[in-house]
Amino acid sequence: MTVAIVGAAESDLGVTGASILGLQAQAITRALDDAGIALGAVDGIATTGVSRFSATQMADYLGIQPSWTDSTFAGGSAFEMFVARAAQAIDAGQCSTVLITFGSDQRSARSRSLGGAGEAHTPEAIFEAPYGPLFPISYYAMAAQRYLHAYGAGREQLAEIAVAAREWALLNPKAFRYGAGPLTAADVLAAPMISSPLTAADCCLVTDGGGAVVLTSLERARDLRRQPVVVLGYGESTTNTSMTGADDLLRPGSFDSGRRAFAMAGLEPSDVDVAEVYDSFTITVLLTLEGLGFCAPGEAAGFVAGGRIRPGGDFPLNTNGGGLSYCHPGQYGLLLLVEAVRQLRGESGDRQVPDAEIALAHGTGGILSSHATVLLGADR
Amino acid sequence: MIEDEWWAATADRRLTVQRCRACGHAQHYPRELCTGCGGTDLEFTEASGHGTVDSFTVVHRAPSPAFQAPYVLARVRLAEGPILLTHLTGPGPWACDEPVRVGWRPLPDGRHLPVFEKDA
Numbered sequence A: 001m002t003v004a005i006v007g008a009a010e011s012d013l014g015v016t017g018a019s020i021l022g023l024q025a026q027a028i029t030r031a032l033d034d035a036g037i038a039l040g041a042v043d044g045i046a047t048t049g050v051s052r053f054s055a056t057q058m059a060d061y062l063g064i065q066p067s068w069t070d071s072t073f074a075g076g077s078a079f080e081m082f083v084a085r086a087a088q089a090i091d092a093g094q095c096s097t098v099l100i101t102f103g104s105d106q107r108s109a110r111s112r113s114l115g116g117a118g119e120a121h122t123p124e125a126i127f128e129a130p131y132g133p134l135f136p137i138s139y140y141a142m143a144a145q146r147y148l149h150a151y152g153a154g155r156e157q158l159a160e161i162a163v164a165a166r167e168w169a170l171l172n173p174k175a176f177r178y179g180a181g182p183l184t185a186a187d188v189l190a191a192p193m194i195s196s197p198l199t200a201a202d203c204c205l206v207t208d209g210g211g212a213v214v215l216t217s218l219e220r221a222r223d224l225r226r227q228p229v230v231v232l233g234y235g236e237s238t239t240n241t242s243m244t245g246a247d248d249l250l251r252p253g254s255f256d257s258g259r260r261a262f263a264m265a266g267l268e269p270s271d272v273d274v275a276e277v278y279d280s281f282t283i284t285v286l287l288t289l290e291g292l293g294f295c296a297p298g299e300a301a302g303f304v305a306g307g308r309i310r311p312g313g314d315f316p317l318n319t320n321g322g323g324l325s326y327c328h329p330g331q332y333g334l335l336l337l338v339e340a341v342r343q344l345r346g347e348s349g350d351r352q353v354p355d356a357e358i359a360l361a362h363g364t365g366g367i368l369s370s371h372a373t374v375l376l377g378a379d380r
Numbered sequence B: 001m002i003e004d005e006w007w008a009a010t011a012d013r014r015l016t017v018q019r020c021r022a023c024g025h026a027q028h029y030p031r032e033l034c035t036g037c038g039g040t041d042l043e044f045t046e047a048s049g050h051g052t053v054d055s056f057t058v059v060h061r062a063p064s065p066a067f068q069a070p071y072v073l074a075r076v077r078l079a080e081g082p083i084l085l086t087h088l089t090g091p092g093p094w095a096c097d098e099p100v101r102v103g104w105r106p107l108p109d110g111r112h113l114p115v116f117e118k119d120a
Ligand SMILES: [Zn+2]
Pocket: B020, B021, B022, B023, B024, B025, B034, B035, B036, B037, B038, B039
């Protein structure tokens, strides 16, 4: 691979009162400043969640005429997919400098609804909506129920994902729950039940937020101000939109996306120093750790126990506090990349993983619908 | 449209699954092609109405005023193979892999919503 991430930044996060385009502008200007690249040098844009024509909209807003765009709409995994497509486009010579960006005002705008956004002509609207599923939580809840049943796990083992995320968030001044104090498994179990077995504390935050990363060729990256973060490999899998399309709730697409990414990078799960895994819900993380091969199916509940994924543990996971305690602006995948980049640059302050050289970012979209894994490495 | 045929059968309390005449594959929701072989020669066949609970969740917050929480949402694996999203009705508690059978909840327009209850 010959492409690197050379700039990364967050917009304002949390409750911002800002608009989608305002948050986008913050993230973009900060990321370009981080990279030391002028706006006029950008010739590729990948974004989603802006409008019907998201990348086109952003190009107009930025006043540029890019030679490459992508607006793949795949929920939280879109940004890891964008990394793959951007790397290919840069390698192919279609563009040289790509901005991958996101901004959401969903908390300030109160635009999130429990039932999700339905489209009347879809099979989900015709065959599933009559039963009133909460979207997406009820699907993850059914995956969790199946997980507990199949593997004899307990709800407190799911809760460890939220407990550990809070421990990390307490080290991250940007985190929504920074200063909120620690969370216990008992707190998670006692939180209001939303869709059993998941309580409100098993669910990600609803916040504003956004971010941007800048990609260019590794050759050019080495002349820029920041230490390049090299794209080592990527893999995807797209599986279902309906709640009945997946035959086995415990074998989501991460099993395939992870295998593909590791094969491309020539790496093994044991090579990963820090992992940023989409934590829309606690169950999402257990299933993804198994899918990516960090442990065998059914073993994640035990794998995460004993402080292993908390600060100081030997498997640093979701080191910014994750979607559960840091920020979840609807599509969180961009912020997974930002944290992975910062960890590989050694810029993560109190939460820095010592000597992190290989990072994994895994995005999950929809109802375990789309999965994209990216492996990143420090250029040392 | 194909979805209307499926729903029309529920007016007679008939639960149907689509079967491919070429390869025998059974599928739900109904489609204009077979996901098993790509063929287009499909028919609706009557399902036995028996299945097992693949998984379930008790929904405690209704997504709209049309629903009254709590209710039990489930994936039921039909004996014929396909999975349906449905409700579990009657007394719980519920467990994955429990056998269930179809019941019918009337809709105002004469159709019925297939739901599932314990299969004694
Ligand atoms: Zn067929």
